[in-house]
Amino acid sequence: MILVSASPFDPGALLAAFAADHPHAGAAVTFTGMVRSSPDRPINALILECYPELAENEIATLRGRAIERFGLIDAAILHRYGRLVPGEAIMQVMTLAAHRQAAFDGAQFLMDYLKTDAPFWKQEETASGTQWVEANTADDAARDRWAK
Amino acid sequence: MILVSASPFDPGALLAAFAADHPHAGAAVTFTGMVRSSPDRPINALILECYPELAENEIATLRGRAIERFGLIDAAILHRYGRLVPGEAIMQVMTLAAHRQAAFDGAQFLMDYLKTDAPFWKQEETASGTQWVEANTADDAARDRWAK
Amino acid sequence: MKVLYFAWLRERLNRASDEVTPPDSVRTLDDLVCWLRSNDEALDLAMANPRQFKLSKNARIVPWDTPIDGAETVAILPPMTGG
Amino acid sequence: MKVLYFAWLRERLNRASDEVTPPDSVRTLDDLVCWLRSNDEALDLAMANPRQFKLSKNARIVPWDTPIDGAETVAILPPMTGG
Numbered sequence: 001m002i003l004v005s006a007s008p009f010d011p012g013a014l015l016a017a018f019a020a021d022h023p024h025a026g027a028a029v030t031f032t033g034m035v036r037s038s039p040d041r042p043i044n045a046l047i048l049e050c051y052p053e054l055a056e057n058e059i060a061t062l063r064g065r066a067i068e069r070f071g072l073i074d075a076a077i078l079h080r081y082g083r084l085v086p087g088e089a090i091m092q093v094m095t096l097a098a099h100r101q102a103a104f105d106g107a108q109f110l111m112d113y114l115k116t117d118a119p120f121w122k123q124e125e126t127a128s129g130t131q132w133v134e135a136n137t138a139d140d141a142a143r144d145r146w147a148k
Numbered sequence: 149m150i151l152v153s154a155s156p157f158d159p160g161a162l163l164a165a166f167a168a169d170h171p172h173a174g175a176a177v178t179f180t181g182m183v184r185s186s187p188d189r190p191i192n193a194l195i196l197e198c199y200p201e202l203a204e205n206e207i208a209t210l211r212g213r214a215i216e217r218f219g220l221i222d223a224a225i226l227h228r229y230g231r232l233v234p235g236e237a238i239m240q241v242m243t244l245a246a247h248r249q250a251a252f253d254g255a256q257f258l259m260d261y262l263k264t265d266a267p268f269w270k271q272e273e274t275a276s277g278t279q280w281v282e283a284n285t286a287d288d289a290a291r292d293r294w295a296k
Numbered sequence: 297m298k299v300l301y302f303a304w305l306r307e308r309l310n311r312a313s314d315e316v317t318p319p320d321s322v323r324t325l326d327d328l329v330c331w332l333r334s335n336d337e338a339l340d341l342a343m344a345n346p347r348q349f350k351l352s353k354n355a356r357i358v359p360w361d362t363p364i365d366g367a368e369t370v371a372i373l374p375p376m377t378g379g
Numbered sequence: 380m381k382v383l384y385f386a387w388l389r390e391r392l393n394r395a396s397d398e399v400t401p402p403d404s405v406r407t408l409d410d411l412v413c414w415l416r417s418n419d420e421a422l423d424l425a426m427a428n429p430r431q432f433k434l435s436k437n438a439r440i441v442p443w444d445t446p447i448d449g450a451e452t453v454a455i456l457p458p459m460t461g462g
Contacts, residue, residue: 010164011160011163011164011167011176012159012160012161012162012163012164012165012167013160013164014160015159015160015163015178015180016158016159016160016161017160019159019160019180019182019237023182023234023235024184024185024186024234024235025182025184026181026182026183026184027179027180027181027182028159028178028179028180028182029177029178029179029180029255030163030176030177030178030179030180031175031176031177031178031248031251031252032163032167032175032176032177032178033174033175033248033379034167034171034173034174034175034176035174036172036173036174036246037172038172038246048378049302049303049306050378051300051302051352051355051371051373053355054352054355054356054357054371054373057355057356058356058357079378079379086171086172087171087172089167090379091378091379098184098186100179100181100259100462101290103179104179104252104255104256104259107177107252108252111248111252111379114378114379115376115377115378115379116375116376117350117357117376118376118378118379119302119352119371119373119376119378120376120377120378120379121302121303121304121374121376121377121378122377122378132303132304132377133377134375134377135348135374135375135376135377136377139379142249181462196461197385197386197389198461199383199385199435199438199454199456201438202435202438202439202440202454202456205438205439206439206440227461227462238462239461239462248379259462262461262462263459263460263461263462264458264459265433265440265459266459266461266462267385267435267454267456267459267461268459268460268461268462269385269386269387269457269459269460269461270460270461271386280386280387280460281460282458282460283431283457283458283459283460284460287462
């Protein structure tokens, strides 16, 4: 399952549906990314710009690579765009495998690539205005650990 | 949150409740372990024996160590015992952190220790009888990678 | 051929896309970017550090040396910050 | 003092616990296990590879050399297979 959408999603309901689809898998790992607002850096909202057609294509490719590389039973990726307020889920990755390590590795692989290779761009809306979030070189390093 | 119980739980509802408790965290990782029955090794049920009082104490200690070591905002561990059929959730670990790597590391740390240091013992009920699941030396190795 | 701009590149150019007809000398996406920059000072300035951008052709991320043959939509993508 | 047995150890002994009063010479959990084994052939056999077992005292996993002072409940735990 791949979903790139401006509509909110329910992380728990998605996990329930995903697990119900494969009643005989052993291990599921779910990563949920949420809009964070910390006291030292409060934000009103996160605005995500997206190139949806490209996002769907790239995410489908990544999903296929993760399934093959880690022997996953299934993988699902959801990513929102538009304006989100603190606490809302931005994205969710779910992996299913026979054993836990494959499920963990598959989820981390997908997250590391989504951070750097999926066409989304974040803007933070704060009391003093709106600014683009800068790309993080640590994210490139996290992705590159999977190169082989 | 720690729960050691013979009653079934709903993985999705637990994730929803956990995330709702901390609306300003950035990253949640959820691991769900489910009873697996494969075509080449079908089982009717998994029967988990437990020492509940010890399990609660050990899990509480592990939870505290994970929170401190990875700077987690929160961590929750649920583990069932009793008789479970294929597809049912055996256990769930959830971690919340500001950033994804801490959430992933905390969840893996908890899983690795739970496998070897939490007082649960699995029996597989198959067409030909019931047998104890043998401890896996790979699980010891997985736990030992966190030694420092 | 349509060229799309995203995020802060879109903001700096004050538009989300251009409709262009590159000359025959433009054979790769790299050539296309050079030609676009030579015709647009704002784009040239915004892309002073070109290798931070990824390029897509018909909604697929591709290497810079990809031929433009068959390209209906090319996008210039600033470093991505999703996930 | 109560001694608890779990999983296949419990099955092999055909009981889940014993109520015991160890002699004064038994000072540590290690001593306790030795004393229990010397009095019970089935337990002695089942624990032929003793270091695979963990021990708990009052519902806390503790090292084998832990003093038995204050122990109300000791458990002998075969290798765990939860998670």
